Amino acid sequence: MAWITKNSGTMQIETREEPYLDDELKAEIEANIIPRYPDRRAATLPTLHAVQHKVGWLPTQALKEIADFLGSAPSEVMDTATFYEEYWLKPKGKYVIWLCQSISCELMGRDTIMSKIKAKLNIEPGETTEDGKFTLMNVECLGSCGTAPCGLVNEKLHENMTVDNIDQILDSLE
Numbered sequence: 262m263a264w265i266t267k268n269s270g271t272m273q274i275e276t277r278e279e280p281y282l283d284d285e286l287k288a289e290i291e292a293n294i295i296p297r298y299p300d301r302r303a304a305t306l307p308t309l310h311a312v313q314h315k316v317g318w319l320p321t322q323a324l325k326e327i328a329d330f331l332g333s334a335p336s337e338v339m340d341t342a343t344f345y346e347e348y349w350l351k352p353k354g355k356y357v358i359w360l361c362q363s364i365s366c367e368l369m370g371r372d373t374i375m376s377k378i379k380a381k382l383n384i385e386p387g388e389t390t391e392d393g394k395f396t397l398m399n400v401e402c403l404g405s406c407g408t409a410p411c412g413l414v415n416e417k418l419h420e421n422m423t424v425d426n427i428d429q430i431l432d433s434l435e
């Protein structure tokens with residue numbers, strides 16, 4: 262196996278003039294997050310969450326702003342953001358479909374449902390439709406194994422999913 266490397270040192274960062282970490286968000290983080298940690302760098306995870314919550318994802322410019330704000334190296338913030346699956350480093354769709362891939366859901370037919378979603382939306386897990394409407398993701402056990410197969414659409418849990426009702430679920434969002 263070979264590591265896939267990326268030339269982060271010379272890559273072009275898309276920037277905009279208006280900061281993602283604006284004064285209002287900085288003040289909110291200073292008041293509500295920073296005091297809970299022994300030093301500013303220790304607040305990296307919740308700060309990433311706060312920015313992602315506001316922006317919807319974490320553009321590279323935002324990671325650099327977070328590094329400046331916390332007194333960290335940009336590479337440290339980038340390392341942290343790329344390590345955890347909860348952080349979005351590219352824009353996600355309006356609706357994120359999470360389909361459970363753990364054992365109960367797998368035994369109850371999640372693969373057939375996944376195939377149906379992929380064919381209907383023409384995307385693979387980890388991708389977003391061209392219109393920005395749907396992102397498809399695999400996820401581990403959602404804690405609802407008794408009603409497998411299960412999935413989430415954004416925060417809403419769908420149980421006992423079938424090839425037919427996934428059609429209805431997707432159509433209701435279109």
Ligand code: FES
Pocket residue numbers: 361362363364365366367401402403404405406409410411
């Ligand atoms: S295995 Fe899918 S919800 Fe537990």
